Amino acid sequence: MSLKTTEAATGAEARLAPKPEPRDYRSARTLAGLRKNTPGLIVLVILGVLIVLPLPWSCLRHPRTASPGRAASPWAA
Amino acid sequence: MKISIQNLQLKYGSFTAIENLNLDIEDGEALVLLGQSGCGKTSTMRCIAGLEEPTSGRIIIDDVVVFDSEKGINLPPNKRNVGMVFQSYAVWPHMTVAQNVAYSLKQKKLSRSEIDERVMEALTLVGLEPYADRGASLLSGGQMQRVALARSLVMRPSVLMLDEPLSNLDARLRDRLRVELREIQLQLGLTCVYVTHDQHEAFALADRIALLQGGRIVQMGAPQRMYEAPASASIAHFLGVSNIMDCTPEGTATGATTARVTNSGLTIESAQQASDAGASPKVCIRAEDLQITAMPTEHPNSWPGTVRVAGFQGNDIRYAIQLESGPELDALGGLRRGEQHKVGDRVWVTVNPREVQILPAEVLA
Numbered sequence: 126m127s128l129k130t131t132e133a134a135t136g137a138e139a140r141l142a143p144k145p146e147p148r149d150y151r152s153a154r155t156l157a158g159l160r161k162n163t164p165g166l167i168v169l170v171i172l173g174v175l176i177v178l179p180l181p182w183s184c185l186r187h188p189r190t191a192s193p194g195r196a197a198s199p200w201a202a
Numbered sequence: 203m204k205i206s207i208q209n210l211q212l213k214y215g216s217f218t219a220i221e222n223l224n225l226d227i228e229d230g231e232a233l234v235l236l237g238q239s240g241c242g243k244t245s246t247m248r249c250i251a252g253l254e255e256p257t258s259g260r261i262i263i264d265d266v267v268v269f270d271s272e273k274g275i276n277l278p279p280n281k282r283n284v285g286m287v288f289q290s291y292a293v294w295p296h297m298t299v300a301q302n303v304a305y306s307l308k309q310k311k312l313s314r315s316e317i318d319e320r321v322m323e324a325l326t327l328v329g330l331e332p333y334a335d336r337g338a339s340l341l342s343g344g345q346m347q348r349v350a351l352a353r354s355l356v357m358r359p360s361v362l363m364l365d366e367p368l369s370n371l372d373a374r375l376r377d378r379l380r381v382e383l384r385e386i387q388l389q390l391g392l393t394c395v396y397v398t399h400d401q402h403e404a405f406a407l408a409d410r411i412a413l414l415q416g417g418r419i420v421q422m423g424a425p426q427r428m429y430e431a432p433a434s435a436s437i438a439h440f441l442g443v444s445n446i447m448d449c450t451p452e453g454t455a456t457g458a459t460t461a462r463v464t465n466s467g468l469t470i471e472s473a474q475q476a477s478d479a480g481a482s483p484k485v486c487i488r489a490e491d492l493q494i495t496a497m498p499t500e501h502p503n504s505w506p507g508t509v510r511v512a513g514f515q516g517n518d519i520r521y522a523i524q525l526e527s528g529p530e531l532d533a534l535g536g537l538r539r540g541e542q543h544k545v546g547d548r549v550w551v552t553v554n555p556r557e558v559q560i561l562p563a564e565v566l567a
Contacts, residue, residue: 149292152253153353157306158280 203360203393204229205250208543210259212245212417219245220256221417232394234385234404237414238440243397246414247363250395251286251398252279264360280309285354289366291346293353295339299330302338303352303536327386344375351383355390362387368403378404401441405429411438420565434565435484444532447488451476451560461485461560466528471502473560480562491557492533494521494543495550504552507531509543519543523551 205227212220220242227233228309235243235528250253250261252268255276261269265282269276293302300321305319306371325331328348338349347367354362364383368376384407387394394409396531404411412422418483421433432438435446448464454474461470463485470485498504510530511522521533543549 146288146290146292149288149290150294151252152248152279152286153292155253155279156251156284156286158309174401 204262205264205361205393205395206260206262207246207250208262210246210261211257212242212249212254213257219417220249223259223417223419225338225412225422227393227395228508230391230393232384232409234396234398234405234408235414236398236404236411236440237398241414242417243414243419244365245395247286247365247395250361251284251363252277252282253286259551267401283357283360283460284363285357285359285361286363287350287354287365287367288346291343291350291370291371293338293341293346293349295337297338298335299325299338299341299349299352300334302349302428303356306353306357319351320356324352325354326402328352329535343371344379347371347379351386355386359392361395362392364394366398369398369400376403383407413440414492415565423519430558432486433561434480434559435486436484437565438559438561440537442488443486444489445485445492447485447529449483449485449560451483451485453477458555459560461558462530468505468525468527468529469560470553471555472560474558474560482563483560484563486559486561487531487553487557488515489520489532489534491553492531493552494523494535495552496543496547498550499552501552501554503558505548505553507549507551509545509547509549512543512545521548525534525551 205225207223207225210220210223223242223246225233225246235246237243245254247258249259249269250263256269256271258271259269260267260271263282265425266277267273267275268282269275274420297305302325304317307320309410312320322331322334325334328351330348330352335346338346341349347370350367367383368379371379380403383460386392387407394407396404398404398407408425410422410538411425412419413428414420417437421428421437428437429441432441432443435443447466447468449461449470450464451459451461451472451539454460457475459472459474459476461472461483462468463470473487476561493499498506505525505527506524507523509521510524511520513520517536519535521535521543522527523531523533525531531549
């Protein structure tokens with residue numbers, strides 16, 4: 126036994142389809158076993174901070190705004 | 203799989219959505235939760251699925267306690283082995299049909315070959331195997347709902363839950379899918395919980411109906427029993443009884459009842475006993491039980507009136523008849539029964555006393 130699929134699948138019909146409710150999407154994802162990946166996001170932020178912080182402040186500054194007494198940045202060339 | 207719900211309560215602040223609900227659903231049974239918007243039917247379903255955390259109570263699915271407020275047990279939704287089909291489909295538009303169906307299996311990290319096999323099995327069941335590679339956004343409403351159904355079935359759930367799945371489809375497609383859903387449920391022997399506010403859908407799909415009002419079950423039973431013997435006038439009204447009038451019932455020597463309709467000169471004979479009427483009694487008559495004739499009949503419940511409205515409905519004509527004794531009645535006259543009357547015609551409306559029910563306004567808590 127199988128269902129018969131006779132109704133037309135047109136773009137117009139797809140546009141007429143109901144606007145999906147965000148709550149239903151969330152529920153479908155939860156039932157499928159997908160949880161919000163909050164720990165992954167936290168690890169990404171920490172990694173980002175650890176990579177950026179050790180860089181010397183001057184490396185992040187544009188050569189034109191660098192202090193006059195210091196050696197010219199390679200970027201100045 | 204058997205489901206047992208014990209003393210379930212769900213509160214949102216001071217508002218009680220579900221009040222002390224007790225319900226047992228047998229293995230392979232299709233139970234329909236029927237009721238108006240806001241009566242707590244979807245909340246009950248979401249509590250069973252684990253998508254809503256009840257305030258108190260206990261839920262057991264297949265002898266496994268999935269929620270117990272006293273013992274602090276609350277199994278996550280994906281560990282309860284329930285499938286759910288939503289009113290708005292919730293099909294992911296950026297994926298193909300097959301990817302949508304395979305999504306949960308991938309989360310479970312099954313092998314590629316097993317995923318392919320189970321996806322095709324589910325798509326065959328819902329008749330969508332030729333559409334496996336089509337983008338989900340290009341499907342019609344009916345096809346999207348079939349994808350949602352395949353996505354639930356592919357997990358081989360213990361319980362299938364359907365939250366008003368046919369509400370967004372046109373009438374013809376809804377009628378067809380209603381029959382096909384019932385076929386699939388019977389074929390797979392699935393325990394089904396179905397939420398709807400449509401009594402026709404409930405009658406067509408249910409082994410048993412639980413009617414909810416104000417967060418509690420007010421009547422439960424087989425569809426035919428619910429149709430024939432509603433427990434209150436408000437339930438009768440919800441199940442499609444259109445002639446409901448306040449009355450004063452009086453017992454007769456034969457054990458039957460004479461009901462005097464409030465604010466009118468109409469009296470109606472009922473075969474029912476007056477003591478069954480309960481508090482705030484109302485007389486209830488179905489439109490299809492009224493017979494309309496051009497001449498008076500010998501029956502006790504036969505009243506003259508005038509046709510005020512006659513609406514053609516294909517096989518039937520729906521009449522609004524203003525009785526000379528006061529109230530207006532809603533009646534169905536069949537073209538095939540040879541009854542056809544025009545607006546302004548004087549007619550006689552008759553009903554068998556066995557079809558007249560005198561019911562309390564509400565079921566007491």
